[in-house]
Amino acid sequence: MASPSFGFLSKVRKRITPSPSDARAEQAMVRRLLREIKKTKGPHLSALLCGSMARNTHLRGDRDLDIFVFYSPKLKRESFEKNGLQLAHKIFGKHFHEEVYSEHPYVRGNIDGFDVEIVPTYKVEKASDKLSAVDRTPFHAQYMRKHLSKQQCGEVRLLKQFLKGIQAYGADVKNQGVPGYLVEILILRYGTFLKAVQAMSQWKNNTVIDLEEQHSTPQDALKQFNNTHLLVIDPTDMSRNVAAALSFNQFARMIMAARQFLAAPKERFFFAHESPSMTLPQIKSHLAMQELMGIHFPFPKETVEDVMWGQLLRVSKKMQHGLEAKDYCIRRHFFWTDGQEHAFIIFDVENPSLQSSKLRIGPSVFDATHVEHFLRAHPKPLSGPRIEEGKVVLEIPRAFPEFKGALKEEAQLTAQTEKSPLREALHQFALLDEGQIIALAKKNKSFQHALSAFLKGKESFL
Amino acid sequence: MASPSFGFLSKVRKRITPSPSDARAEQAMVRRLLREIKKTKGPHLSALLCGSMARNTHLRGDRDLDIFVFYSPKLKRESFEKNGLQLAHKIFGKHFHEEVYSEHPYVRGNIDGFDVEIVPTYKVEKASDKLSAVDRTPFHAQYMRKHLSKQQCGEVRLLKQFLKGIQAYGADVKNQGVPGYLVEILILRYGTFLKAVQAMSQWKNNTVIDLEEQHSTPQDALKQFNNTHLLVIDPTDMSRNVAAALSFNQFARMIMAARQFLAAPKERFFFAHESPSMTLPQIKSHLAMQELMGIHFPFPKETVEDVMWGQLLRVSKKMQHGLEAKDYCIRRHFFWTDGQEHAFIIFDVENPSLQSSKLRIGPSVFDATHVEHFLRAHPKPLSGPRIEEGKVVLEIPRAFPEFKGALKEEAQLTAQTEKSPLREALHQFALLDEGQIIALAKKNKSFQHALSAFLKGKESFL
Numbered sequence: 001m002a003s004p005s006f007g008f009l010s011k012v013r014k015r016i017t018p019s020p021s022d023a024r025a026e027q028a029m030v031r032r033l034l035r036e037i038k039k040t041k042g043p044h045l046s047a048l049l050c051g052s053m054a055r056n057t058h059l060r061g062d063r064d065l066d067i068f069v070f071y072s073p074k075l076k077r078e079s080f081e082k083n084g085l086q087l088a089h090k091i092f093g094k095h096f097h098e099e100v101y102s103e104h105p106y107v108r109g110n111i112d113g114f115d116v117e118i119v120p121t122y123k124v125e126k127a128s129d130k131l132s133a134v135d136r137t138p139f140h141a142q143y144m145r146k147h148l149s150k151q152q153c154g155e156v157r158l159l160k161q162f163l164k165g166i167q168a169y170g171a172d173v174k175n176q177g178v179p180g181y182l183v184e185i186l187i188l189r190y191g192t193f194l195k196a197v198q199a200m201s202q203w204k205n206n207t208v209i210d211l212e213e214q215h216s217t218p219q220d221a222l223k224q225f226n227n228t229h230l231l232v233i234d235p236t237d238m239s240r241n242v243a244a245a246l247s248f249n250q251f252a253r254m255i256m257a258a259r260q261f262l263a264a265p266k267e268r269f270f271f272a273h274e275s276p277s278m279t280l281p282q283i284k285s286h287l288a289m290q291e292l293m294g295i296h297f298p299f300p301k302e303t304v305e306d307v308m309w310g311q312l313l314r315v316s317k318k319m320q321h322g323l324e325a326k327d328y329c330i331r332r333h334f335f336w337t338d339g340q341e342h343a344f345i346i347f348d349v350e351n352p353s354l355q356s357s358k359l360r361i362g363p364s365v366f367d368a369t370h371v372e373h374f375l376r377a378h379p380k381p382l383s384g385p386r387i388e389e390g391k392v393v394l395e396i397p398r399a400f401p402e403f404k405g406a407l408k409e410e411a412q413l414t415a416q417t418e419k420s421p422l423r424e425a426l427h428q429f430a431l432l433d434e435g436q437i438i439a440l441a442k443k444n445k446s447f448q449h450a451l452s453a454f455l456k457g458k459e460s461f462l
Numbered sequence: 463m464a465s466p467s468f469g470f471l472s473k474v475r476k477r478i479t480p481s482p483s484d485a486r487a488e489q490a491m492v493r494r495l496l497r498e499i500k501k502t503k504g505p506h507l508s509a510l511l512c513g514s515m516a517r518n519t520h521l522r523g524d525r526d527l528d529i530f531v532f533y534s535p536k537l538k539r540e541s542f543e544k545n546g547l548q549l550a551h552k553i554f555g556k557h558f559h560e561e562v563y564s565e566h567p568y569v570r571g572n573i574d575g576f577d578v579e580i581v582p583t584y585k586v587e588k589a590s591d592k593l594s595a596v597d598r599t600p601f602h603a604q605y606m607r608k609h610l611s612k613q614q615c616g617e618v619r620l621l622k623q624f625l626k627g628i629q630a631y632g633a634d635v636k637n638q639g640v641p642g643y644l645v646e647i648l649i650l651r652y653g654t655f656l657k658a659v660q661a662m663s664q665w666k667n668n669t670v671i672d673l674e675e676q677h678s679t680p681q682d683a684l685k686q687f688n689n690t691h692l693l694v695i696d697p698t699d700m701s702r703n704v705a706a707a708l709s710f711n712q713f714a715r716m717i718m719a720a721r722q723f724l725a726a727p728k729e730r731f732f733f734a735h736e737s738p739s740m741t742l743p744q745i746k747s748h749l750a751m752q753e754l755m756g757i758h759f760p761f762p763k764e765t766v767e768d769v770m771w772g773q774l775l776r777v778s779k780k781m782q783h784g785l786e787a788k789d790y791c792i793r794r795h796f797f798w799t800d801g802q803e804h805a806f807i808i809f810d811v812e813n814p815s816l817q818s819s820k821l822r823i824g825p826s827v828f829d830a831t832h833v834e835h836f837l838r839a840h841p842k843p844l845s846g847p848r849i850e851e852g853k854v855v856l857e858i859p860r861a862f863p864e865f866k867g868a869l870k871e872e873a874q875l876t877a878q879t880e881k882s883p884l885r886e887a888l889h890q891f892a893l894l895d896e897g898q899i900i901a902l903a904k905k906n907k908s909f910q911h912a913l914s915a916f917l918k919g920k921e922s923f924l
Contacts, residue, residue, distance in 0.1 A: 204828060252827040252852035259830060289819040289844060289859070327812075331821055350789075351813045357751040359793055365714040366666060368721060375924070382751055383919040390714035395919070397751070457845040457857070462837070 004265045006194060012270050013154055016161045018060045026053060026063070029114050033067055033091065037118075042087050043079070045070045045123055050141045052180050055148060057156040059164075065116045068138050070123040073131055080132075081105055084120025091118055103133035127236040139236040144184050158193035158270075159183050165270040166257040166461055171245035173310035178254070182242045185211060185232055201258035203251075205229050214238035257461040272460055278452040283441055286455045287434050290331075293403055294346030294432045295411050296440075300425035305339035311422055312337060315414060316345045322410040323347065326400055327354055334454040336447060343425070344447070346437065346454075349403050357382050358398035364391050407431060466727045468656060474732050475616055478623045480522045488515060488525070491576050495529055495553065499580075504549050505541070507532045507585055512603040514642050517610060519618040521626075527578045530600050532585040535593055542594075543567055546582025553580055565595035589698035601698040606646050620655035620732075621645050627732040628719040628923055633707035635772040640716070644704045647673060647694055663720035665713075667691050676700035719923040734922055740914040745903055748917045749896050752793075755865055756808030756894045757873050758902075762887035767801035773884055774799060777876060778807045784872040785809065788862055789816055796916040798909060805887070806909070808899065808916075811865050819844050820860035826853050866893060 018026065030049050037047040051066035052058035069087060071080050081104055088097070088107035097109025097116075106119040122131040127139040148156065160183050163169035171179035189209050190196040208218035210233040215221035218231075225231050225241055229251045234240040243251075261269050278286065299308065312335040320330045329350035337343040360378065362385075363370035371392050375385060384394030400406035408431060415426035432440070441448035480488065492511050499509040513528035514520035531549060533542050543566055550559070550569035559571025559578075568581040584593040589601040610618065622645050625631035633641035651671050652658040670680035672695040677683035680693075687693050687703055691713045696702040705713075723731050740748065761770065774797040782792045791812035799805040822840065824847075825832035833854050837847060846856030862868035870893060877888035894902070903910035 248852055249849060253849045256827045256833070256849055256854070286844075290817050290857075331817075350817055353815075355752050355812055365718045371718070382748075383917060384921075385924040386919050386921050387711060387715045387718055387924075390710055392718070392924075395752075455845060457848050459846075459848050462847045462849075462854075 004262065006265055008265070008267050009158065009193070012161065012267060013158060016059050016157050016270075017154065018058065022060065026065070026114075029065065029112065030067075033065070033111075033116070033118075036091055037067070037069060037087065040087055040090055042083050043071060043075060044083065044087060044120075045072060048138055048141065050119075050137050054141045055144045055156075055184065056150075056153045057144075057148070057160070057180065057184060059157055059160055063114045065114045066137075067116065067118050068121045068134070069118060070121055070138075073122045073124055073129075075122075077104075077131075080120060080122070084118075087120075088118035092116075106134075127234070128239065136234075136237060136240075140181050140234075143236050144181075147188055148184060152187050152191075155187045155191075155193040155196075156184050159187060159196055161270045162193070162197065162257075162261070163254070165268070165272050166253060166459075167272065168250050168254050168257070172306070173313060174306075175250070176245055176247035177250045178246060179242065182232055182246075185209065185235070185242060197258045197261060200254055201262055203230070203255050207231070209233065211235045212238075253459065256459070260461045269461060275453065275456060275458070275460070277445070277449045278455065280438065280442055280448075283438060283448075283451065283455065287438070291349050291352045291403070292346055292434055292437055293349065293352070293407060294334075294344055294437065295407065295429040296342060296344050296432050296436075297425050297429040299337060299339065299341050299343050300421040303421060305337070308337055308339070308343065312343060312345065315418070315422070315426070319345065319407075319410050319414050320347065322413065323349075323403075323406055326406045326410070327351075327358065327398075328403055328406055332454075332457070334451070336450045338444070338446065342444075344432070344440075346432065346451075347407070352403040354398060354401050356398055356401050357395045360394055360396055361388075362392035362394070366390075404431060404433075466724065468727055470727070470729050471620065471655070474623065474729060475620060478521050478619050478732075479616065480520065484522065488527070488576075491527065491574065492529075495527070495573075495578070495580075498553055499529070499531060499549065502549055502552055504545050505533060505537060506545065506549060506582075507534060510600055510603065512581075512599050516603045517606045517618075517646065518612075518615045519606075519610070519622070519642070519646060521619055521622060525576045527576045528599075529578065529580050530583045530596070531580060532583055532600075535584045535586055535591075537584075539566075539594075542582060542584070546580075549582075550580035554578075568596075589696070590701065592699075598696075598699060598702075602643050602696075605698050606643075609650055610646060614649050614653075617649045617653075617655040617658070618646050621649060621658055623732045624655070624659065624719075624723070625716070627730070627734050628715060628921075629734065630712050630716050630719070634768070635775060636768075637712070638707055638709035639712045640708060641704065644694055644708075647671065647697070647704060659720045659723060662716055663724055665692070665717050669693070671695065673697045674700075715921065718921075722923045731923060737915065737918065737920070737922070739907070739911045740917065742900065742904055742910075745900060745910070745913065745917065749900070753811050753814045753865070754808055754896055754899055755811060755814070755869060756796075756806055756899065757869065757891040758804060758806050758894050758898075759887050759891040761799060761801065761803050761805050762883040764883060767799070770799055770801070770805065774805060774807065777880070777884070777888070781807060781869075781872050781876050782809065784875065785811075785865075785868055788868045788872070789813075789820065789860075790865055790868055794916075794919070796913070798912045800906070800908065804906075806894070806902075808894065809869070814865040816860060816863045818860055818863050819857045822856050822858055823850075824854040824856070828852075866895075869893060 034047050047067055047069045050068045051064055053065055069084060085105055085107060092107060092109045095109055095111045097107050099105050100108050106117060108117045119134055121138060122135045124130055124135050127136045130136050160169060163178050168177040170177050186196045188211060190199045206222055206227055208221055208231045210221060212235045214233055215238065221231055221233060228241060229248045230243040230246055232242040234242050316333050316335045320333055323330055331348040331350055334346045335344060362374035365371060365387060374392055378394055378396060381394035381396055385392050400409060411429045415423055418426055441451050496509050509529055509531045512530045513526055515527055531546060547567055547569060554569060554571045557571055557573045559569050561567050562570050568579060570579040581596055583600060584597050586592055586597050589598045592598050622631060625640050630639040632639050648658045650673060652661045668684055668689055670683055670693045672683060674697045676695055683693055683695060690703060691710045692705040692708055694704040696704050778795050778797045782795055785792055793810040793812055796808045797806060824836035827833060827849060836854055840856055840858060843856035843858055847854050862871060873891045877885055880888055903913050
């Protein structure tokens with residue numbers, strides 16, 4: 001086998017670096033905003049560009065501009081929040097903007113094509129002194145500006161794009177992947193993109209990265225963080241794992257993708273090569289091999305699409321657990337929304353019909369009190385009671401011997417336990433069988449595409 | 463609730479104690495046999511009646527007469543076996559008898575209605591010096607004759623009959639229950655039948671009984687015996703657990719039955735109240751609630767029925783494991799033979815039809831070599847490869863999406879791994895569906911009865 005060549009990386013690098021004219025426009029916008037904040041009256045002390053644009057590690061086309069406005073730690077929380085919002089509203093003026101609430105409220109909007117966030121923050125001495133959740137961020141900006149070389153900024157871009165390509169970039173609920181700050185730490189740790197990928201391909205479970213050696217040993221650090229799969233100590237705050245949002249599966253995917261890339265490096269690792277949708281006949285023949293059934297419900301009112309993806313993730317997992325408790329074996333589930341009108345949760349079920357009777361495994365014979373309750377609770381079983389493996393067991397009629405009924409029940413139960421407006425939306429659910437799923441795919445190309453990807457169920461890098 | 467009354471026990475006691483005329487006949491037969499052995503020429507030293515008749519703890523109608531013939535430990539194994547058989551053949555004369563081989567050969571037969579066994583044994587100093595497996599038995603006889611009071615012999619009978627009634631008596635493969643010698647030890651330990659049952663009802667897991675306190679502590683003993691559920695140290699040999707053959711489930715059943723008996727003592731605990739067979743319509747309506755499917759095969763040639771029950775137990779467990787590996791969830795299985803022509807193994811299967819595709823869970827991403835093999839072994843999966851919970855998974859077509867096919871395959875595979883004559887018998891298997899199972903029950907009352915008991919699946923004491 002020929003030794004793999006990485007020559008194409010310079011092409012990738014060029015494609016993902018903002019052009020000189022992009023950079024000029026970005027800098028002009030930053031200067032303009034900082035100037036406006038400075039001349040606006042209020043108790044704020046100063047303002048600072050944070051985020052990847054501040055470190056020059058942002059990807060081309062990524063026009064996020066995060067401006068942090070500093071307030072004295074002596075300022076009461078209430079005035080801090082009020083003044084922060086007032087200032088931001090003034091700066092945005094007539095440009096589109098909205099208040100967003102994460103730990104405290106801030107404003108985001110769009111000015112001349114830039115996605116701008118104006119975030120109030122306390123000016124604290126050390127990251128660990130933080131009074132609000134975002135107070136740590138300016139320390140990150142400072143740390144990276146001090147340590148990342150110009151050359152390394154380019155390497156950060158390559159690694160970010162690689163992680164984007166394998167869908168492991170972003171620490172949000174949907175991705176459970178790698179945040180930008182972590183990518184920067186990896187480049188500081190390993191030096192270059194290629195060395196980082198080589199290291200990644202060799203990662204074992206319980207990998208520890210502690211740039212500033214803030215913990216005495218990796219074992220020591222792991223103990224404090226409950227042996228997580230990847231522990232990356234924040235160089236500005238030793239009590240924080242920068243990789244906290246990275247799921248175990250994303251961690252495993254990164255390792256596998258790194259290995260595959262090193263064995264056969266290709267540009268398509270960086271630019272997720274969207275696999276074409278299946279045709280409707282292909283979908284039909286695929287569905288003949290498995291049992292899909294799901295629910296449709298309207299997109300809940302006044303909900304942000306991003307938030308809804310998180311809700312779908314949570315709700316579909318909850319329903320899956322409920323269905324499993326009813327003895328249905330769910331192989332995979334799939335959720336999708338168009339972000340406006342429709343939401344879908346679809347299950348791939350191993351055993352769509354069960355026996356009409358159900359085994360009830362009661363307490364151990366040693367537990368006399370519970371045995372008595374159990375026997376009294378089931379005075380006329382279909383079969384039993386008997387003792388199996390030391391436990392009292394019996395059979396009773398099964399409430400939901402068909403998956404359809406179980407799914408209906410589970411959707412109703414789930415709706416009841418959710419809050420508005422998801423609750424109202426879920427209450428309007430309709431069951432979807434395979435015919436309806438196919439009909440939906442026929443009507444909506446984007447759904448067809450998502451369904452195809454689910455049915456193929458293939459990692460782009462495998 | 464009225465305090466339970468145990469007055470009926472005297473009635474039970476009377477029913478299970480051999481009558482004076484029984485006892486006279488038994489003693490006459492023992493004397494006759496011992497006399498004949500004494501006057502027969504050969505290297506044997508003496509003879510002794512062992513077993514429960516020797517201790518006067520045998521149940522009425524139980525006419526087992528075990529005579530042990532002693533040889534010098536200096537006698538070579540070969541002469542020991544040869545002389546033992548020769549002597550026994552002479553004693554049985556024209557009465558029906560056969561050679562049986564357990565660890566060494568001996569002869570059993572029937573003389574005037576008594577089931578007689580004549581077993582050669584080495585006359586050793588201590589039970590632990592034993593040269594052959596049976597050399598321990600005479601020490602048991604000696605120990606019990608020394609320690610059991612006349613009164614306690616009656617208590618042993620009650621406890622034996624109680625264990626018979628709940629089907630926990632006998633240490634054979636089919637019962638995995640309590641041997642007679644253990645019943646005697648329990649009476650020595652607890653004093654009376656009622657006290658023994660009271661103790662039993664309170665037993666916890668890892669109960670230890672060490673009459674002669676041969677081990678320093680129960681914990682110590684348990685460690686040596688791998689923490690078994692019930693450890694009863696043989697008073698004549700501290701390295702032996704008299705309860706070794708008792709399964710965990712039988713142990714649990716004894717505890718539960720004891721508790722039920724004490725709460726509502728009834729005569730039927732002693733005399734297994736045979737529940738009537740279901741009618742055919744009852745069987746049909748029961749089968750509508752579950753999925754039964756099985757195999758029939760001819761009774762293997764020249765096989766003893768007892769041995770066959772053991773084979774059925776083993777083979778049906780093996781098949782169950784094979785079916786489970788094919789993703790079928792077996793709730794229970796049931797086997798039956800008429801001891802002459804037919805044998806049946808029937809499974810109660812939770813999921814008789816599965817999807818046409820099957821999830822293959824491959825190695826962990828961390829195991830690069832096996833991941834590579836796995837991916838190469840499945841070049842064109844139906845879906846995947848993808849990474850789930852850190853493992854490479856994919857879907858492939860399922861070989862046996864219907865239970866019927868899986869059962870057929872499993873029966874063929876099992877036949878191949880068995881030895882003659884079971885192998886030949888299994889090779890002639892036929893699949894049984896519910897219709898055929900009902901037809902069988904219609905034709906064979908004994909099968910109908912066994913099937914009914916299986917379908918009811920109810921402990922007589924619950």
